[in-house]
Amino acid sequence: MTTAGPTSATSRPDLTRWQPTAAPAWLGTPSRWMSAIGLAAALIGSQSLAASTPLPSDVRLLLPSEGLLAGLGDGLRRGYGLAMEQSHRCGLTPPSLQLGWLPPGTDPQPLLNSAPRSELLVAPPAAPLATYGQLAQQQRLSVLLPLQRGSSLDGLPRLTGADRLWPIVPARSLAADRLAEGLLADGIRRVMVVRDPSADSRALSDRFIASFSNGRGAVIGPTGEAISLNADDRVAVEQLIGDVDWYRPPALVVLTSSGSSLARRLQEARWPDGLLLAWPFRLQTSLANAQLGVDPQSRGEAWSKFAERFEQRWGYAPGLVESAGYDTGVMAALASVPAAGRAGWDLQWFNATAKPLPLCEALQRRAEGARLRPQGATSRLDLTAGVSPGADLALSRRAAAPLATP
Numbered sequence: 026m027t028t029a030g031p032t033s034a035t036s037r038p039d040l041t042r043w044q045p046t047a048a049p050a051w052l053g054t055p056s057r058w059m060s061a062i063g064l065a066a067a068l069i070g071s072q073s074l075a076a077s078t079p080l081p082s083d084v085r086l087l088l089p090s091e092g093l094l095a096g097l098g099d100g101l102r103r104g105y106g107l108a109m110e111q112s113h114r115c116g117l118t119p120p121s122l123q124l125g126w127l128p129p130g131t132d133p134q135p136l137l138n139s140a141p142r143s144e145l146l147v148a149p150p151a152a153p154l155a156t157y158g159q160l161a162q163q164q165r166l167s168v169l170l171p172l173q174r175g176s177s178l179d180g181l182p183r184l185t186g187a188d189r190l191w192p193i194v195p196a197r198s199l200a201a202d203r204l205a206e207g208l209l210a211d212g213i214r215r216v217m218v219v220r221d222p223s224a225d226s227r228a229l230s231d232r233f234i235a236s237f238s239n240g241r242g243a244v245i246g247p248t249g250e251a252i253s254l255n256a257d258d259r260v261a262v263e264q265l266i267g268d269v270d271w272y273r274p275p276a277l278v279v280l281t282s283s284g285s286s287l288a289r290r291l292q293e294a295r296w297p298d299g300l301l302l303a304w305p306f307r308l309q310t311s312l313a314n315a316q317l318g319v320d321p322q323s324r325g326e327a328w329s330k331f332a333e334r335f336e337q338r339w340g341y342a343p344g345l346v347e348s349a350g351y352d353t354g355v356m357a358a359l360a361s362v363p364a365a366g367r368a369g370w371d372l373q374w375f376n377a378t379a380k381p382l383p384l385c386e387a388l389q390r391r392a393e394g395a396r397l398r399p400q401g402a403t404s405r406l407d408l409t410a411g412v413s414p415g416a417d418l419a420l421s422r423r424a425a426a427p428l429a430t431p
Contacts, residue, residue, distance in 0.1 A: 081141035083120035090126035100346035108354025115385035120361035144370040158186030171349040187411035195416035200305040203418040205236035218251040220280040256286040276301040311426035325401035348402040362391040
């Protein structure tokens with residue numbers, strides 16, 4: 026039996042109740058359960074899917090119950106479960122876990138007020154940070170943010186309770202910095218910038234322009250600023266194509282998400298020969314123009330072994346969601362270790378500048394009372410409360426593809 030998340034309006038769990046974890050998905054097929062009874066007991070105890078009241082647990086993991094974000098839950102849980110399996114092999118009894126589902130953007134306080142207090146809360150993707158900050162301060166609770174990457178992070182250090190909110194993955198703004206750095210290194214000092222109308226893309230364009238300007242680059246075009254463009258506005262798209270032909274920048278920087286309507290529309294457009302198209306995501310298709318992209322999947326010291334174990338376990342290569350779940354599990358496992366008579370749920374043991382340690386060694390050092398930093402899969406895990414970790418983002422390039430002959 027697995028604890029798959031809600032899939033339809035009729036099968037979705039009652040959002041006013043906690044959904045306890047029964048036979049976690051990471052335990053695999055029944056033939057593997059017998060070899061993991063100790064781990065299963067530690068993770069689920071005597072919990073039942075029919076439980077009508079919230080049960081106590083060390084860690085509560087909140088997942089989105091609906092919308093586009095709902096599909097991220099499986100990857101997060103698989104990565105988290107892999108960290109628990111590895112911790113168990115290192116000799117740790119993993120912390121107990123309960124799952125809860127709620128609609129995206131919902132205040133979790135009513136749900137949490139009806140549940141026994143946990144030691145550590147894992148917030149859902151794109152969580153409303155002001156709400157979680159207030160909750161963290163009121164309940165003196167540490168909150169991990171496994172998939173918080175957008176513009177909401179910019180104001181995080183100033184929020185109430187920010188000293189208890191811990192982003193796990195690098196912010197998207199690092200992609201803008203890396204793109205600016207790559208263009209400047211190529212000797213490109215003049216660019217046009219276009220973005221979609223979303224708040225995240227606006228924040229990304231502001232960050233790019235600041236980084237590019239600091240390197241003595243200049244944004245050119247009708248206004249000398251980023252152009253906000255709706256991909257469905259054919260007149261505005263044609264105007265952009267005409268402006269690029271007029272100003273002849275060496276590069277057009279397109280700040281949007283991979284696969285967005287704007288990305289598709291501009292990939293289909295005809296551009297002047299020699300124009301470089303620059304994107305804040307990994308390049309996937311060849312175009313008639315050369316391209317520069319940024320791989321958003323950063324790599325921490327634990328990535329290689331994590332990716333190998335994950336693919337063996339689940340049969341597919343992990344991405345950002347799965348590795349974020351793994352790093353979240355690593356932090357939860359370490360926080361559960363008693364040292365000097367108390368566990369470290371307040372994360373005061375974390376040392377962002379320490380040499381990163383493999384998980385088994387980190388667990389042993391925690392038990393000895395050391396302040397430390399584990400190896401991360403998603404980033405360098407040099408995080409602090411209220412501040413995202415750093416990352417080394419790789420650039421990707423594609424040469425111009427020859428035009429097909431009619």
